[in-house]
Amino acid sequence: MSDRRAYLLMLVSVAVIWLLAVRWSGLPPLTLPSPAKVGEVLWDERSAMLEGTLSTLFTALLGYALANVIALSLAIGSVYLRWLEAFSTPWVVVLKNIPFVALASLLIITMGSSLLPRLIIVVLVCFHPLLANLNQGLKAADRVLIDRMRTLHGSRWEIFRYVLWPSALPYYLAAHEIAFTTSIVGAIVAEWFLSRQGLGHILVQGMTEYRGDRIYAATLISSVLSFGAYWICRAVGRHLTRWQRA
């Protein structure tokens, strides 16, 4: 409850600071619009905003799903195929360390503004925490429990289901809290670079047309999306690991 109160206090404080800034900072409405003005834009341009939001959400969710498929395949595959981990690790490390902004520039000149390069960017920014945590969780599996399963003649599937996966799950859930939010940021950045749609595009337009109100509106929406993503992951995660707090 006090958690909720702290969030409420934060929201109220932001609103108050915003109003005070509009009144006293001397910045023109062009760069610092009032909350009312932003609300007006959100309402007046609701269909464009909704379209942009859906477009961003689509890119983020699809990219995130792909990132999960890749991370799960690599992590689980590496448990059973030693060469897979040895083979993939250099690729993962190198890809992680190429600044994705540089990659984005490269993707624009090679692929233009289609969906594929946007998906690639989302996957690149969010698959690493998923993979790293899955690997760690699978490796943290209780050796004693695996020995018990072996003496009971448990199959590979049973060992995975009863020992490896329960061990990896809390790590995997923690990774979602980071990576799901990152996928939304990734989608917006990708649109910023190479798209004529989505919240990222609205932001770029707002910049070139000096429309501070639209930038604020798009920022608000993307923050809500990002927070929503975090909140959903946290709620699902807490539900699945509720035994820890029993």
Added chain:
Amino acid sequence: MAPTTSGLPGGAQSAPAIALKGVSKRFKAGSDILTGIHLSVARGELVALVGASGCGKTTLLRMAAGLEEPSEGSVEVLGVSPSQACALRQVGVAFQRAALVPSRTAWENVRLTLDVTGRTDGLDPTQLLRDFGLGEHLHAYPHQLSGGMQQRVNIAAALVHQPQILLLDEPLGALDEITRESMTEWLAGVLARTGPTTLLVTHSVEEAVVLADRVVILSRYPGRIAHDIPIHLPRPRDIWGKPSPEFQETVRMIRGHLHAVLRATGL
């Protein structure tokens, strides 16, 4: 309990339950953990392995469980290889650290053994846990249980499918002294009732003498069988209240052997 022998090759009935013949084990070339081990455990017998740290007693037990392969010699369990005995679902193992799935309750962890082994003729997990004094804790998660309770769940999970072979690797080793004493007495009662062939690895001489039909002392560097001592004391061996002179004498004698072995190999 009617032992299930279906699926065992003919003649397995007369063979010893566990037989190690000329077994050696080395992990790196040149350094033997165990050497020249000949050990045979009869059906229904309880043999305790004692020895100082590094004598290879855990390695020996792991070979009987099929978790390690001998470097030389052969290990047979119920007349077949250890892993075949595991495949026949005739082996139960409890280690020093309780092998429990943290996200499953006590009951679910015991039940897991039945699910994995597919044994339908096993004991009822609820009844077994009640017998083990855990009736109030059936639906508690491992982290909600004390060390002694976790170990009782662990042993229940090793016994619930009624294996003919029970392998115990210091099952009470991580417990405090008082819990350990009462658990030893409890374990003696459990094993007397269920009666599987048992190989028990322990540091504690008292525990070995209370539980075992035979105490096998291992020397170390490399581990060999130094003494093989039958224990003929009457049961139940209630010792924490008023140990009999014979019991004390047996414990003293085994301690003496252990110290002699230790002196011979250096501290």
